[in-house]
Amino acid sequence: xxxxxxxxxxxxxxxxxxxxxxxxxxxxxxxxxxxxxxxxxxxxxxxxxxxxxxxxxxxxxxxxxxxxxxxxxxxxxxxxxxxxxxxxxxxxxxxxxxxxxxxxxxxxxxxxxxxxxxxxxxxxxxxxxxxxxxxxxxxxxxxxxxxxxxxxxxxxxxxxxxxxxxxxxxxxxxxxxxxxxxxxxxxxxxxxxxxxxxxxxxxxxxxxxxxxxxxxxxxxxxxxxxxxxxxxxxxxxxxxxxxxxxxxxxxxxxxxxxxxxxxxxxxxxxxxxxxxxxxxxxxxxxxxxxxxxxxxxxxxxxxxxxxxxxxxxxxxxxxxxxxxxxxxxxxxxxxxxxxxxxxxxxxxxxxxxxxxxxxxxxxxxxxxxxxxxxxxxxxxxxxxxxxxxxxxxxxxxxxxxxxxxxxxxxxxxxxxxxxxxxxxxxxxxxxxxxxxxxxxxxxxxxxxxx
Amino acid sequence: xxxxxxxxxxxxxxxxxxxxxxxxxxxxxxxxxxxxxxxxxx
Numbered sequence: 001x002x003x004x005x006x007x008x009x010x011x012x013x014x015x016x017x018x019x020x021x022x023x024x025x026x027x028x029x030x031x032x033x034x035x036x037x038x039x040x041x042x043x044x045x046x047x048x049x050x051x052x053x054x055x056x057x058x059x060x061x062x063x064x065x066x067x068x069x070x071x072x073x074x075x076x077x078x079x080x081x082x083x084x085x086x087x088x089x090x091x092x093x094x095x096x097x098x099x100x101x102x103x104x105x106x107x108x109x110x111x112x113x114x115x116x117x118x119x120x121x122x123x124x125x126x127x128x129x130x131x132x133x134x135x136x137x138x139x140x141x142x143x144x145x146x147x148x149x150x151x152x153x154x155x156x157x158x159x160x161x162x163x164x165x166x167x168x169x170x171x172x173x174x175x176x177x178x179x180x181x182x183x184x185x186x187x188x189x190x191x192x193x194x195x196x197x198x199x200x201x202x203x204x205x206x207x208x209x210x211x212x213x214x215x216x217x218x219x220x221x222x223x224x225x226x227x228x229x230x231x232x233x234x235x236x237x238x239x240x241x242x243x244x245x246x247x248x249x250x251x252x253x254x255x256x257x258x259x260x261x262x263x264x265x266x267x268x269x270x271x272x273x274x275x276x277x278x279x280x281x282x283x284x285x286x287x288x289x290x291x292x293x294x295x296x297x298x299x300x301x302x303x304x305x306x307x308x309x310x311x312x313x314x315x316x317x318x319x320x321x322x323x324x325x326x327x328x329x330x331x332x333x334x335x336x337x338x339x340x341x342x343x344x345x346x347x348x349x350x351x352x353x354x355x356x357x358x359x360x361x362x363x364x365x366x367x368x369x370x371x372x373x374x375x376x377x378x379x380x381x382x383x384x385x386x387x388x389x390x391x392x393x394x395x396x397x398x399x400x401x402x403x404x405x406x407x408x409x410x411x412x413x414x415x416x417x418x419x420x421x422x423x424x425x426x427x428x429x430x431x432x433x434x435x436x437x438x439x440x441x442x443x444x445x446x447x448x449x450x
Numbered sequence: 451x452x453x454x455x456x457x458x459x460x461x462x463x464x465x466x467x468x469x470x471x472x473x474x475x476x477x478x479x480x481x482x483x484x485x486x487x488x489x490x491x492x
Contacts, residue, residue: 023468030462031471162472206471289490292483299480345490 004320005208007090012212018147018220020210025159028095031200032102032136033166035075038068038125039367040174044187046053048116050281056337059118067109067126069390074130079138083380084240086135089213091143092221098136099204105129106197113190138165141363141375146214146450149372150223153314153364159305160360164299222273232436233314236444237371242281243378246443250367251436253385255318256362258429260389262325262357262422269418270294270348276346277336278412284395290345297349298356300342305357307366314365315436329423333416359386396421 003009016079042064050054086094108124140159148155165314181188266273282290309317328347335343362382367375390449398420404414 017465020465020468023472026472026476030476141472162476163478165476168483170479172479172482184453203471203475206468210468286490289487292486293490295483296480332476 005090005096007093007213010090010211010213011094012218014215015414016212016214018219021140021144021147022158023142024095024154024207024211026162028098028136028140028204029159029162030166030169031099031204032133033163034174035068035071035133035194035339036167036291037170037174038071039169041178041189044189044321045113046180048113048187048189049279050183051211062119064424066265070126071130071133072390073387074127074365075133075137076384076390078131078134079380079383080134081133081380082135083138083377086139086380087142087240087374087377088372091139092208093211094135094139095211096203096208098139099201099208100132100300101128102132102204103197103201105199106193106288108199109371110190111192119192120364134380134383136204138376139209141379142372143152143211143213145363145367145372145375147217147316148220150220151310152310152367153361154303154307155361156363157303160260160300160363161356162305163301163359163397164295164302164356168295168299172438175201188350192284201265221328232313232438233368234371234439234444236439236441238378238439238443239368239445240374240377242443242445243348243374248436248439249378249382252362252365252369252433253382254275254432255391255429255436256358256382257385257392258425258432259318259321259325259355259358260386261393261396262329262425262429263358263393264389264436265393266348266418266422267298267355268394269397269401269415273415274344277415278339278341279412281341290348293351294348297353301353301356302360305354306360309357309361309364314361314368315433317361318358318365318433319356319393320428322433325351325354326423326426326430329419329426331418336412336416339422369436371444373445 025408026253039202045064046061047054049058082094089097105125105128108128109121112120112122113120136207141156144155145152145157174192174196177192179193187313238246248337270291271284274290275282275284275287294392305317305321311319328351332344335347361381363375366378366382370378399420400418401414406415409417
């Protein structure tokens with residue numbers, strides 16, 4: 001029965017329309033992107049026993065915050081350790097495993113919520129769901145790159161845009177389901193988890209069923225690979241095991257780590273930050289609108305910047321992210337002093353578009369540097385930078401802010417320092433990007449003699 | 451080669467259906483977010 005999932009069963013026949021593949025990838029990324037909306041469950045899960053209020057025996061928000069952190073940590077680890085399996089198994093089997101784990105994570109977490117056992121929730125959504133996130137994130141990358149050798153940035157940008165869009169679906173869906181299942185004796189969380197597990201499984205099955213890999217040697221009609229060597233675009237292939245022996249891998253790791261750290265720390269603070277910087281002018285509801293606007297730019301930037309990188313080149317695109325990002329971060333305190341909400345919002349919108357763009361352009365950058373052969377596995381290993389940034393970003397921002405406020409700095413001023421720090425991180429990212437060169441031929445995989 | 455052509459017929463209809471499958475939820479999510487973001491400009 002499971003032979004259907006084998007790689008050889010997914011090889012497309014002649015005339016297959018490659019535009020059927022992006023929806024397959026999107027069905028996975030739109031589903032797993034729900035993880036970014038997990039925080040909507042935190043407050044309801046903090047009153048599972050008290051229902052209308054948080055009882056003494058209810059879970060604390062700090063306890064609940066670990067579910068998301070754990071899931072993101074496991075995402076990075078499973079992508080890193082499961083990447084080579086994804087290469088061997090092919091996209092359909094990997095997407096199916098992702099769907100089983102991600103949906104199964106919801107069902108196990110539902111059991112944990114119903115039994116009020118946090119360990120089962122960590123194990124379900126954090127561990128099992130996290131494995132689903134990691135496998136699902138890297139599974140369609142190589143497939144898209146091989147179908148779109150002419151526009152790899154656009155193709156992977158489309159899928160990774162889905163990850164950004166997933167939260168926009170997951171958040172209102174969760175709120176609507178919890179409102180539906182809410183009663184005098186239940187906040188409706190476990191029932192919502194069960195429904196979401198089943199719905200997401202069905203939704204992800206479209207990707208499993210429709211994904212195809214091109215036949216060996218296939219190229220799009222009218223496509224001719226560049227005959228002249230292109231700067232920083234290799235014609236060779238580097239294995240995942242060899243990639244981690246190159247300095248280019250670690251510069252790329254720093255590029256992703258610094259770009260994500262600079263974005264993620266501030267993203268989590270966006271709502272209180274705009275309220276404190278424009279005290280009396282921005283209400284909590286308007287601040288919620290600001291967060292929504294940033295999500296839109298984060299998602300849109302993933303597709304637009306990544307597509308633009310096909311024309312600009314990957315290294316210049318990252319140079320723009322870092323240089324423009326640093327300049328905008330350095331300017332935002334001034335917009336606060338000027339009292340210009342419009343300029344402040346505009347600056348952050350552009351910053352967030354480049355934060356998203358940084359995520360989406362990295363697979364194509366890896367393809368350029370290491371070749372297509374094991375790009376999913378290499379991407380998986382590079383995603384540990386995301387897990388590290390997920391921990392470092394918020395800790396850095398929160399710690400520095402608390403330290404400053406503890407030393408008598410006004411809250412609005414404390415944000416200014418944070419922004420200068422973020423600008424500094426992006427300058428480091430700029431330097432790391434500038435140090436990326438072509439991989440030496442000794443790391444390339446030797447082609448078997450014909 | 452492709453052993454299950456019935457599942458994904460390579461037709462414009464299949465293409466439309468696949469894009470609607472992902473496009474409709476995404477459009478709903480985006481519209482919900484746009485409504486939320488509009489509050490900022492009131």
